[in-house]
Amino acid sequence: MQRRVFLQQGLAQASAVSAMGLSAGGSWAQAGYPNKPIRMVVPLAAGSAVDNAARIVMQKASVGLATGIAIENQAGASGVIGTDRVAKSAPDGYTLGGFNDSIMTMLPNLNAKLPWDIVRDFEPVSLVATVEWGLVVPADSAWHTVADVIAAARKTPGKINYGSGGNGSPQHMAMALFASQAGLQLTHVPYKGATQAAVGLAGREVDAEFQGIATVNALVKAGKLRLLAVSTPKRLSQFPEVPTVAESGLPGFEFNSWFAIMAPAGTPKAIVQRVQSEVVKALGDAGVREQLMAQGLTPRGSSPEELATALRAQLARYEALIRQAGITAD
Structure with a gap:
């Protein structure tokens, strides 16, 4: 039996038009957010594929956001600790998570006692790249x-x-x-x-x-x-x-695997859209794309809704694969 584990290639890159289609509240959020540096927690070691991608993309996105973005690596417990930190952060757009699909769709299928729920406790922002x-x-x-x-x-x-x-x-x-x-x-x-x-x-x-x-x-x-x-x-x-x-x-x-950006649940939609818009713009930059592809990464980009759909589909896919292959976290 063929075993295919990859994000569907048909997941479309979100358009800048839809990303910028904000309400009046969104316009306010664009004017007032951000007004201080943003941190992105990567629950993996420095030098990992996700860490490399986060640094390349967010450096470019920081220009559009007009603020600094600090990448903070917090490895340990297969990503559980760093992810929990994001889940428990204030939903104000100043703490983001740079997660791979292992954290988002493998761990939940291997550990029923996680301190967070990937669907309940996070807001999808954008797919970034496949590894x-x-x-x-x-x-x-x-x-x-x-x-x-x-x-x-x-x-x-x-x-x-x-x-x-x-x-x-x-x-x-x-x-x-x-x-x-x-x-x-x-x-x-x-x-x-x-x-x-x-x-x-x-x-x-x-x-x-x-x-x-x-x-x-x-x-x-x-x-x-x-x-x-x-x-x-x-x-x-x-x-x-x-x-x-x-x-x-x-x-x-x-x-393959993939890297996406998530925010704590409750983060205002306008802020999520602002970050998503700048990430998609960064992924459209020729220099960013060249750097990602040179490292074996394929630039993607998505709307929050597309990422949410892909996330749920991958959760179901890995549930079946893990059971079939008899993989355990022990």
Whole structure:
């Protein structure tokens, strides 16, 4: 059975016209907001794909908002702690969350005791980008293809270790799905974040990982990691010589993740629309798009309503996938 885990490509980028179609209250909010710096809490380690995207996009958005935007990394507990901080912040537009789909749609399906509810406690602002993924190994690994990894894993069941950013993280999810589809027994080694897992892989602490291209791009270019295949439907223009996992022996295998901006529940609609408008404008900037794409990120953008629809659909999708693959947070 094909397992496809990706945000539907048809999710349209919100238009600047709809983003700016505010009521009289919205006009007031534009005039009075913001009047002090904004902070964006990223509940992941510095250097992660989401962190990189947040810094690129929000630096540009800060120009339109005419205020500083500080990115604050608060990693820990697979993102639970930092996300809770956003949920409990004042709904005034001065605290935003930069979340990946692991936090928004994986964690809720793996942990029934979260201190927040992703639907109830947050206001969707905008989708920012999808993070394209790939299978990576240490640069001096004996494996040069996906077929090499599969053959080795089948020869020694349970002996091959893979790293991830933690239990229930996208790295965990991607490799569990890969192992399930290929019929492999692998051993999971959770780290305290995607960046730490990537560094551990480069140091040969583990044998292989699925990682966001943005997270491992520098390590691949520095010759410390080898990118065996990408998990996109087609080859990436940044790595035209690297095959897809699907064409390397696992037809139909696709995986990506995404990054979106959320605000605390109760944040005025006019403020949400103001932030969304500037984010979409930033994503339309050629320089921003070039920087994102160079790191393996695909610029998106959406309306709050489109993000809300995608969020609910992904929650349902992951509920089925997690149950099917038998993935747990323990």
